[in-house]
Amino acid sequence: MPFVSYHIHINGIVQGVGFRPFIYNLALDQNLKGWVRNSASGVDIEVSGSSDKIKKFISEIPISAPPLAQIDSILSEKIEDCSFSDFKIITSKDKATDFIPVSPDVATCSQCKAELFNPQDRRYRYPFINCTNCGPRFTIIRDIPYDRPKTTMSGFIMCADCQEEYENPLDRRFHAQPVACPVCGPQVWLELKPGEVAAEKEDAIQIARQVLAEGKILAIKGLGGFHLACDATNPTAVARLRGRKRRPAKPFALMAFDIAEVQNHVFTSEASEDLLKSPPAPIVLMPKKGSSNIAEEVAPGQSRLGFMLPYTPLHLLLLEPANDFPTALVMTSGNLSEEPIIRENQVAKDRLSRIADAYLLHDRPIHMRIDDSVFTIINETPYPIRRARGFAPNPIRVAQDLPQVLAVGPQMKNTFCLTREKYAFLSHYIGEMENWETYQDFQKAIQHYQSLFRIRPRAIGYDLHPDYLSTKYALEKIQPDHIPGYPIQHHHAHLAAGMIENGLKPETQVAGLIFDGTGYGLDGAIWGGEVLIGNCFDFKRAFHLKYVPLPGGDLAILKPARMALSTLWAYGFEWTEDLAPFKYMSDIEINALKNQLVKQINTPMTSSMGRLFDVVASLLDLRQAITYEAQAAIELEALADGNELGYYPWDISGDEINVKTTIKEILSDIAIKIDKSIISTRFHNTIAQVSLAVSERIRQGTGIDQIVLSGGVWQNQLLLEKTISLLEQNNFQALIHKQTPPNDGCVAFGQAMITSYRYLREVE
Numbered sequence: 001m002p003f004v005s006y007h008i009h010i011n012g013i014v015q016g017v018g019f020r021p022f023i024y025n026l027a028l029d030q031n032l033k034g035w036v037r038n039s040a041s042g043v044d045i046e047v048s049g050s051s052d053k054i055k056k057f058i059s060e061i062p063i064s065a066p067p068l069a070q071i072d073s074i075l076s077e078k079i080e081d082c083s084f085s086d087f088k089i090i091t092s093k094d095k096a097t098d099f100i101p102v103s104p105d106v107a108t109c110s111q112c113k114a115e116l117f118n119p120q121d122r123r124y125r126y127p128f129i130n131c132t133n134c135g136p137r138f139t140i141i142r143d144i145p146y147d148r149p150k151t152t153m154s155g156f157i158m159c160a161d162c163q164e165e166y167e168n169p170l171d172r173r174f175h176a177q178p179v180a181c182p183v184c185g186p187q188v189w190l191e192l193k194p195g196e197v198a199a200e201k202e203d204a205i206q207i208a209r210q211v212l213a214e215g216k217i218l219a220i221k222g223l224g225g226f227h228l229a230c231d232a233t234n235p236t237a238v239a240r241l242r243g244r245k246r247r248p249a250k251p252f253a254l255m256a257f258d259i260a261e262v263q264n265h266v267f268t269s270e271a272s273e274d275l276l277k278s279p280p281a282p283i284v285l286m287p288k289k290g291s292s293n294i295a296e297e298v299a300p301g302q303s304r305l306g307f308m309l310p311y312t313p314l315h316l317l318l319l320e321p322a323n324d325f326p327t328a329l330v331m332t333s334g335n336l337s338e339e340p341i342i343r344e345n346q347v348a349k350d351r352l353s354r355i356a357d358a359y360l361l362h363d364r365p366i367h368m369r370i371d372d373s374v375f376t377i378i379n380e381t382p383y384p385i386r387r388a389r390g391f392a393p394n395p396i397r398v399a400q401d402l403p404q405v406l407a408v409g410p411q412m413k414n415t416f417c418l419t420r421e422k423y424a425f426l427s428h429y430i431g432e433m434e435n436w437e438t439y440q441d442f443q444k445a446i447q448h449y450q451s452l453f454r455i456r457p458r459a460i461g462y463d464l465h466p467d468y469l470s471t472k473y474a475l476e477k478i479q480p481d482h483i484p485g486y487p488i489q490h491h492h493a494h495l496a497a498g499m500i501e502n503g504l505k506p507e508t509q510v511a512g513l514i515f516d517g518t519g520y521g522l523d524g525a526i527w528g529g530e531v532l533i534g535n536c537f538d539f540k541r542a543f544h545l546k547y548v549p550l551p552g553g554d555l556a557i558l559k560p561a562r563m564a565l566s567t568l569w570a571y572g573f574e575w576t577e578d579l580a581p582f583k584y585m586s587d588i589e590i591n592a593l594k595n596q597l598v599k600q601i602n603t604p605m606t607s608s609m610g611r612l613f614d615v616v617a618s619l620l621d622l623r624q625a626i627t628y629e630a631q632a633a634i635e636l637e638a639l640a641d642g643n644e645l646g647y648y649p650w651d652i653s654g655d656e657i658n659v660k661t662t663i664k665e666i667l668s669d670i671a672i673k674i675d676k677s678i679i680s681t682r683f684h685n686t687i688a689q690v691s692l693a694v695s696e697r698i699r700q701g702t703g704i705d706q707i708v709l710s711g712g713v714w715q716n717q718l719l720l721e722k723t724i725s726l727l728e729q730n731n732f733q734a735l736i737h738k739q740t741p742p743n744d745g746c747v748a749f750g751q752a753m754i755t756s757y758r759y760l761r762e763v764e
């Protein structure tokens with residue numbers, strides 16, 4: 001059999017996932033000689049051997065690749081014969097324009113977990129144990145290619161034992177860049193008073209556990225930033241954390257040691273268990289059990305709790321079950337109000353000093369801050385609410401090649417998106433772009449992604465809203481660089497995101513039920529109850545919720561009582577003293593509001609579906625003022641009893657969805673003291689029926705039967721499930737989000753799709 005030589009190039013997520021050792025072993029199995037190396041655009045291999053064995057080698061690659069690898073393509077070509085003496089892993093090659101997807105951070109694998117709790121192992125109870133299958137990735141990578149000197153591990157010199165594992169192709173830690181051990185790697189310590197080390201290593205963890213058991217608040221440096229933790233079963237501790245963090249009601253995330261412990265508090269399913277145990281290990285929202293001893297203060301007024309499992313060795317050690325130790329911890333972002341999550345020791349000690357009683361710190365720097373991801377489960381399928389740790393910077397794959405563009409995203413729940421080839425790099429959750437820190441973070445992250453993925457945008461997409469910080473950033477870039485800019489309507493971006501991530505072609509006409517809080521409309525009004533027909537190029541507004549005034553703009557969002565009275569006024573209802581919102585406003589406030597509405601002083605018009613949910617929550621006397629986004633709607637959903645089938649009437653006249661009769665019937669149900677949970681359910685049913693009715697009208701007129709459901713309102717699980725089932729019963733295809741959140745976390749992706757396709761159409 002003659003010997004031949006091949007060059008093989010593999011694209012995809014193949015760095016930092018144990019790919020080169022895998023190739024090394026595969027080559028040995030087939031008795032091939034040559035080399036493998038990381039390149040900035042994937043992995044390059046050259047092999048020589050018998051052509052049979054090379055064929056077998058190539059066909060084995062996709063079949064037995066390591067679990068975290070994602071292969072996008074394998075290209076092989078015959079080259080001139082090379083004479084290799086053995087098979088080697090050789091130094092990385094970097095070419096300025098190449099790129100490769102970077103792996104997200106990965107939760108501790110089962111082998112590392114077993115070693116962590118094995119007294120015989122040299123990494124027994126070492127809080128930074130990791131291997132090629134798990135550990136930090138995106139958060140520690142400063143640049144590509146992914147090699148230790150380009151990570152925040154560069155300051156730790158490997159000891160002889162670690163070095164040996166790192167260099168041994170048969171070892172699980174072969175070329176694991178963050179490899180470390182108690183002798184040579186990062187360490188933890190505890191400070192009770194900032195600046196004074198109270199304990200180190202194992203002692204630090206044990207004292208940290210005592211601090212938690214005593215009901216105190218611990219700041220913990222984690223993988224993508226700091227958490228604030230306390231005993232979730234201790235109402236006083238949770239209330240104290242709420243008070244100090246000035247966060248009255250927004251739900252806290254929880255962490256428990258294992259699935260069995262999680263099941264003491266919530267109902268799990270196969271899908272939620274799989275997701276909890278998956279490598280990204282996100283927070284999963286699940287229905288709360290009545291028997292749970294989690295303090296009510298953790299998620300007041302909620303029917304679901306958000307749990308995650310320990311995803312780093314430090315978390316595993318901290319949560320290790322013991323008689324006197326809490327069975328679940330609150331693990332909320334270590335930040336002040338809506339600022340970015342803190343990632344540096346000194347900043348944590350400065351900024352969190354009035355919240356934390358102790359600090360569990362370590363010396364492995366975090367290069368990129370990233371929040372925990374949040375999911376819920378819809379019809380036994382994961383449904384993203386916040387896409388961050390474990391998912392970003394994994395690209396979303398699209399069918400067609402894209403030009404290099406930047407989409408800067410919206411104001412709230414900001415993410416941005418960069419594209420090249422068949423990838424859309426949707427950033428991790430950046431946050432609420434209303435403060436300087438978030439805006440700084442946004443700019444830094446754009447730079448980082450552009451340099452990691454070697455992207456130089458040729459066009460920029462941005463929101464129509466003139467005052468958004470992201471829009472301002474885009475406009476500044478467009479001017480000096482003469483890059484074409486594409487202003488994009490907010491709900492059109494939702495529609496595009498929903499259709500492309502469901503695999504539709506950019507030119508396919510679909511309908512979109514874009515039910516949302518706030519988005520700047522083409523007419524300058526605040527849109528949010530929109531039924532659109534369109535594709536990635538254009539859209540038209542088929543129907544919308546009838547406009548009502550939003551008295552005082554943001555004030556009406558914070559106070560559902562104002563929104564309720566304004567809506568009643570707009571629909572021609574009398575304000576009577578028996579109305580629930582009335583009780584929460586003084587005579588002076590009510591007169592001022594009436595004056596404001598009559599004279600149209602600061603009363604922008606809105607078609608927001610989110611606000612309609614607020615109105616109903618207010619009329620039911622459920623919530624008159626909110627302290628976090630969508631609080632009233634979330635509490636309205638939590639109250640609903642899914643078994644009720646009735647719904648209220650409504651009207652469609654022209655392109656307007658008119659809910660006057662809906663409100664009228666709700667008021668009469670309230671007057672005759674129908675149970676609030678029934679009224680809430682009937683209202684949910686009504687919106688599901690409205691969704692079906694507008695879809696039917698669109699199908700009659702256009703034949704379109706693919707319906708995208710996007711917008712923050714579709715985080716309402718009850719509404720979503722009812723609507724999907726109604727649409728499907730009537731032979732519509734309901735397209736819901738799978739990879740990006742239905743809320744504004746998807747907007748940048750949609751903007752990027754519209755920008756790319758419009759740009760392509762114009763330049764070609």
Ligand SMILES: [Zn+2]
Nearest residue numbers: 109112131134
């Ligand atoms: Zn591992």
Ligand SMILES: [Zn+2]
Nearest residue numbers: 159162181184
């Ligand atoms: Zn070591």
Ligand SMILES: [Zn+2]
Nearest residue numbers: 516519711744
């Ligand atoms: Zn939106």
